[in-house]
Amino acid sequence: MWLENLLEFRETNKQHLNFKIELHLAIYIMKILKDRIEFKLTKNKTKEFLSIHLYDEDKKRSLTSLTEEKFMYWWAIERYDEIISEEELILSGFNELKEKVLLAEKKTKNPQILDSDSEDEKGKKLKIIQDNNSKIQKLKEHLKKESDKSNIKLSLLSQFRMMNSTNELQKNFLESVKIIVGY
DSSP states (O other), X not given: OHHHHXXXXXXXXXXXXXXXXXXXXXXXXXXXXXXXXXXXXEEOSSOEEEEEEEEOTTSXXXXXXXXXXXXXXXXXXXXXXXXXHHHHHHHHHHHHHHHHHHHHHHHXXXXXXXXXXXXXXXXXXXXXXXXXXXXXXXXXXXHHHHHHHHHHHHHHHHHHHTTTOSHHHHHHHHHHHHHHHHO
């Protein structure tokens, strides 16, 4: 889920954001959280406060209303664990593919060319060896492409996982959200 949101943002975002600017970072995080968290500015006679609603993964139903402290807990513990789980799925998927490629490489039996073989037999065996080497090379190229894709995905998740990693950064984020939502 988190990876989908990060990739969707990457593809659809038209706004130039500089993550060194707190409001820009808050816009980014809010867009990534849009399917799980809703921020609203609620006013009473004396004060404005931020209401935070946590939804299920399909945003079909509200799971709970969060205080700022509970949001900070959710961000640091639950969201963090969800991202770690996604990273583990990507890694295990890649490792399974890697094992399959290695197994296919090990299972590939190349015939031995013997001095006693006729020229025709040598040619056939050479062709089999070349075909096998070509297939193994294609598998390795596919593995390399998948490795690159997995690394990009893991990097995106890791960067998002480590965002706003302190209470102070979280408080700054929530202050920025109040400004954005109130604007």
